[in-house]
Amino acid sequence: MSANLQLNDDGSLRHLLSLDGLPARILTQILDTAAGFLSVSEQEVKKVPLLRGKAIFNLFFEPSTRTRTTFEIAAKRLSADVVNLNIGASSQSKGETLLDTVANLSAMHADMFIVRHSSAGAAHLIARNVADHIRVMNAGDGRHAHPTQGLLDMFTIRHYKGGFHNLRIAIVGDILHSRVARSQINALTTLGCPELRVVAPKTLLPHDVEGMGVHVYHRLEEGIKDVDVVMMLRLQNERMQGALLPSPQEYYKYWGLTPEKLRLAKPDAIVMHPGPMNRGVEIDSDVADGRQSVILPQVTFGIAVRMAVMSILAGN
Amino acid sequence: MKIHIKNGRLIDPKNGIDAEQDIYIAAGRIVGLGQAPADFHANRVIDAEGLVVCPGLVDLSARLREPGFEYMATLESEMRAAAAGGVTSLACPPDTDPPLDEPGLVEMLKFRAKSMPGPRVYPVGALTWKLKGERITEMAELHEAGCVAFSQADTAIVDTLVLMRAMEYAATFGFPVWLRPRDAHLVKDGVAHDGAVAARLGLPPIPVASETIALATIILLMKGTGARVHVARLSSAEAIAMVRQAKAEGLPISCDVNAHHLHLTELDLADFNPNCHLYPPFRSQRDRDAIRAAVADGTIDAICSDHAPVDDDAKELPFQEAEPGATGVELLLPLTLRWAREHGRPLGQAVDLITRRPAELLGIDAGQLGLGAPADLCLFDPETWWQVTRKSLHSLGKNSPFLGMEVQGQVRYTIIDGHIDFERHHNH
DSSP: OHHHHHBOTTSOBSOBOOSTTOOHHHHHHHHHHHHHHGGGGGSSSOOOOTTTTOEEEEEESSOOHHHHHHHHHHHHHTTOEEEEEEGGGTGGGGTOOHHHHHHHHHTTTOSEEEEEESSTTHHHHHHHHSOTTOEEEEEEETTTBOHHHHHHHHHHHHHHHSOSTTOEEEEESOOTTOHHHHHHHHHHHHTTOSEEEEEOOGGGSOTTGGGGSOEEESOHHHHTTTOSEEEEOOOOGGGSSSSSOSOHHHHHHHHOBOHHHHTTSOTTOEEEOOSOOOBTTTBOHHHHTSTTBOHHHHHHHHHHHHHHHHHHHHHO | OEEEEESOEEEEGGGTEEEEOOEEEETTEEEEESSOOTTOOOSEEEEOTTOEEEEOEEESOBOOOTTTOTTTOOHHHHHHHHHHTTEEEEEEOSOSSSOSOSHHHHHHHHHHHHTSSSOEEEEEEESBGGGOSSSBOOHHHHHHHTOOEEEOTTOOOOOHHHHHHHHHHHHHHTOOEEEOOOOHHHHTTOOEETTHHHHHHTOOEEOTHHHHHHHHHHHHHHHHHOOOEEEOOOOOHHHHHHHHHHHHTTOOEEEEEEGGGGTOOGGGGTTTOGGGOOSSOOOOHHHHHHHHHHHHHTSSOEEEOOBOOOOHHHHSSOGGGSOOOBOOTTTHHHHHHHHHHHHTOOHHHHHHHHTHHHHHHHTOSOSOOOTTSBOOEEEEEEEEEEEOOTTTOOSSOOOOTTTTOEEEEEEEEEEETTEEEEEOOTTO
């Protein structure tokens, strides 16, 4: 199972590929470590020397400036040397295989690969094929997993709600195509969230999603009733019109989070979104910028969480 | 070459034999059973003590990758692998490059195959030109060139009218049509069974309905066209129930299953092992159990290897990008034996499913060891365990879900047309 590839023989974290199968002990260790790093970003000199001399390669087979930047900042705050590679545009188009690319970069004495790829399992494939000392972090693989996003969401929830044991949480939107949703579900079920809901039309839900430990709701009004946390998902442009959904307007009308609908949640409910947002499609601007929104703090916490994972991987 | 095989356990389901019995071979035929014919002087005596002596295996689907895919495997390598797997006759699907849609290509393939040692090769012709599902092929000409049946290989005919015409035209001559039930729209970019594992791993799903809807279309068209259809590679409990029903109605339908599907399920995909990327996908445990039961009760007529050697470059990729298929011709016997052992079925039934019954589906003179029959035999040790490794596989394709695992049942001799084509020494 996936857990074995991610863990050392002593049970410590070797690679971060997915939150599926990671024990609560490790998730908590990452969140605790991240809490310690939060202050680094607030110092005048935003740097600690933990990863000095380490070479971290950002291997992005799928373009993403935002995510890549957050990993880059995290690595630099730990004093690592960062190399950014947008492979989509170079080697792959010249016919070099994924594993050849990785072998070449390994020969340049990489210590860690941060991998983003459009196919599920790409980070697993790389982790299975790198030298013993190299660590792999998954920065998103197809629809499968985006573990650091899942972790920063856990950090955010713990920060505002103090824990997970008494919470009712709803994940709203395109679950089917979302690696973020899968990582959130894995983390929340592991950390003991007693009631986890997914809210979406049937076309945006995987069959057998209940098997992951969630309750399925199709109507937003019912799905967010009395919840403590609303986690919105981004709806990709290409999915807004076609066989999955008729139009962005209809989606907004039935599944868009408006101030009226948010009133059905608990009064102190927080609203999260992994970004980038489609205002007026999945979320109304008044909610995105409202008092219950914690969307910007999520970004800040994201740096600390990525620093935490990098330092833990490098230390194991 | 005259061969005397002694002390073996002869299993010949067609002739109802399962007994210790010697067998005598001369001029490519079985010339004696139990006792030697007059004036028989063997050039070679094989002591088959502890071995099962049975008809050579008949594989309904083995890709030899020629012409066109020689970078994956060659005719020579895969013929040798087949012989090492005890296979003496095989049908090869038309998904070569170019596809087997012209008599010249079929003749060339047959000629090439005959020029080298190894099993008898029976090409399955393309049902439509370039397998595009648009224009039917010259089936009568292809039949004369040596095609035993017609199929679309792994692809589907999207246009139902073309499918109906192709079935009608084949039925004109009584040619069997081999079809994979596959609704192209529902499969789309899917790579894994639409179940809990695909949901968790985020793999694009292939719903069961992609199989059952296509199968319903095929069954309904059979009624109108009178075509004889062999349904290739069933994967779901629902589809099996439909075939069972069609058989009960008396339709001329038969079906097979890939030996891998007797054992593996969607759970084996965890960790994204690209060697478990097959089409149709491994489905749920319930589907796997239905397959095993349907093989036992005869609803599934035969087990095949669906041999698909794939080179490392096309497999060492993220799961959904990896070329589907598994090398299988050397695992057909052990995987079938494992089914019999785990399902409590007699050895004779296992042998039947990979010898006589596929031979009947192909309409060839093979799969039995009666007096005068072609001397195609497999001698195997049913007890020996061996490890599936890159080295132990003769196929150039090393893409097996069973890599690293131990399987039971090892081929010791393969005799084709009265010649010893493959021989494994004991402690090897």
